[in-house]
Amino acid sequence: MDDDPASEGIHRLYPFLDAGHAVRAAHPELAEERDAATRDAAHAGHVNRSTEVKAEEIVRLRARVAELYTDRIAECAEAMAARFASGGRLFTFGNGGSSTDAQEVATAFLHPSRGRPLPALSLTSDAALVTALSNDVGFDVVFARQVSALARPGDIALGLSTSGGSANLVQAFEEAWGRGLLTIGLAGYQGGRLAELAELDVLDYLFVVPSSSVHRIQEAQTTIYHVLWEATQHVLGTVPGLRGRHAG
Amino acid sequence: MPVSSTTRLAVSEAFTRRDAAGHRLARDSERMARACREMAARFHRGGKLIVFGNGGAGTDASHVAVEFMHPVIMGKRALPAMALSNDAATVSGVGARDGFAEVFAHQVRHWADPADMALGVSPDGWCANVLKGLETAHELGLLTMALVGGDGGAITRSPAVGHVLVAGSDDPAVVKEIHVTAYHVLWELVHVFFAQAGPPVFSTPSGPHGRSGEPEDSGREAVR
Numbered sequence: 012m013d014d015d016p017a018s019e020g021i022h023r024l025y026p027f028l029d030a031g032h033a034v035r036a037a038h039p040e041l042a043e044e045r046d047a048a049t050r051d052a053a054h055a056g057h058v059n060r061s062t063e064v065k066a067e068e069i070v071r072l073r074a075r076v077a078e079l080y081t082d083r084i085a086e087c088a089e090a091m092a093a094r095f096a097s098g099g100r101l102f103t104f105g106n107g108g109s110s111t112d113a114q115e116v117a118t119a120f121l122h123p124s125r126g127r128p129l130p131a132l133s134l135t136s137d138a139a140l141v142t143a144l145s146n147d148v149g150f151d152v153v154f155a156r157q158v159s160a161l162a163r164p165g166d167i168a169l170g171l172s173t174s175g176g177s178a179n180l181v182q183a184f185e186e187a188w189g190r191g192l193l194t195i196g197l198a199g200y201q202g203g204r205l206a207e208l209a210e211l212d213v214l215d216y217l218f219v220v221p222s223s224s225v226h227r228i229q230e231a232q233t234t235i236y237h238v239l240w241e242a243t244q245h246v247l248g249t250v251p252g253l254r255g256r257h258a259g
Numbered sequence: 260m261p262v263s264s265t266t267r268l269a270v271s272e273a274f275t276r277r278d279a280a281g282h283r284l285a286r287d288s289e290r291m292a293r294a295c296r297e298m299a300a301r302f303h304r305g306g307k308l309i310v311f312g313n314g315g316a317g318t319d320a321s322h323v324a325v326e327f328m329h330p331v332i333m334g335k336r337a338l339p340a341m342a343l344s345n346d347a348a349t350v351s352g353v354g355a356r357d358g359f360a361e362v363f364a365h366q367v368r369h370w371a372d373p374a375d376m377a378l379g380v381s382p383d384g385w386c387a388n389v390l391k392g393l394e395t396a397h398e399l400g401l402l403t404m405a406l407v408g409g410d411g412g413a414i415t416r417s418p419a420v421g422h423v424l425v426a427g428s429d430d431p432a433v434v435k436e437i438h439v440t441a442y443h444v445l446w447e448l449v450h451v452f453f454a455q456a457g458p459p460v461f462s463t464p465s466g467p468h469g470r471s472g473e474p475e476d477s478g479r480e481a482v483r
Contacts, residue, residue, distance in 0.1 A: 059288040062444050073274060073278075089263065173331075234436050
């Protein structure tokens with residue numbers, strides 16, 4: 012079994028799944044012995060600089076996103092506010108780390124730190140439904156089926172992907188567009204298949220973070236959806252300290 | 260569609276408001292490296308990472324867990340991690356019976372081994388259940404860490420918490436953004452130290468994306 016390259020890959024990637032766990036547990040001193048202070052010191056400067064570089068990288072990337080998208084984010088927030096004002100609801104979705112972003116977006120709107128609570132639901136949170144659909148139909152439909160069951164024409168669909176290539180997002184956006192929802196995508200790299208959807212006007216708004224690092228893309232996307240939330244509240248005139256355009 | 264100038268200004272100001280806290284994170288590089296070195300040693304001893312937080316910080320807990328369990332950068336090995344905020348049945352069950360302050364402490368008590376690590380996320384540093392979870396973890400011998408913001412709160416002042424990173428902002432949205440960068444860097448540094456101190460039996464084969472001891476993010480990434 013160990014000769015099987017796939018199996019070997021699994022062992023390497025998931026060492027805690029195999030008997031190696033026991034070897035490690037039996038020889039904890041191995042780690043400490045190799046944790047030589049001199050080598051640590053040699054790496055320390057390099058490691059610290061690497062962290063500083065990354066911190067500066069994301070500050071620059073945010074500034075770049077602001078340059079590219081300030082107008083579009085403002086426009087998108089006004090469109091979202093108009094939908095919320097008419098009783099629209101927000102549905103969010105994404106895979107992996109982006110699913111946690113989808114949940115953050117939903118709770119940021121539904122239970123905000125300040126301002127007005129707005130109806131929002133993350134389609135990633137119901138493990139029963141997601142596993143049932145994946146098992147019985149296929150993973151590509153997990154969000155589209157929920158959109159078709161729950162969404163009304165005045166609602167909003169917001170999906171996040173770092174690559175822009177997730178098939179279940181593409182299907183969900185097609186379903187949402189067909190039902191008259193406002194469709195908003197967040198992506199990275201060159202936008203992937205979501206960029207094609209934007210070309211076809213299936214996506215009303217697409218914000219592509221110009222980076223090829225999954226981590227930096229996710230960090231910039233976090234800022235984009237927080238700013239979208241804040242600007243939506245601003246338009247609705249509900250964020251204290253920020254005067255809404257209809258408020259004065 | 261013409262955009263109102265006040266909306267445009269609100270967006271522009273919101274972006275600018277992130278800069279100071281973003282720059283400040285660089286100052287914490289040494290502090291983060293120290294925590295990551297200890298984490299790598301614990302992963303080598305078979306320890307797992309236990310993460311928890313409330314609300315939006317609960318989604319960070321899930322993000323950290325999936326980051327370690329299923330790395331987006333191909334070739335980086337998975338390390339065991341779990342998010343305590345994911346189990347809505349247990350969180351609401353413990354909350355209803357024993358009080359909300361117990362929801363993480365209860366799970367830590369029944370899941371943790373002494374070699375484990377506990378990471379609490381709290382935007383203002385005042386979450387009572389996060390503090391209780393960290394205190395319980397400390398009593399059981401776990402390495403305890405926290406990502407907080409604002410004035411750092413009770414979590415920063417607690418002797419039970421070994422490593423704290425305070426994001427330099429009072430705005431919970433900005434704090435979260437700093438935390439996301441912080442735990443991405445944390446994940447990466449843990450792998451740097453993990454590779455550096457690894458027993459030979461588990462060493463990663465070297466290759467263009469597998470050089471040990473080098474922080475990098477140029478590896479092939481999963482489509483997500």
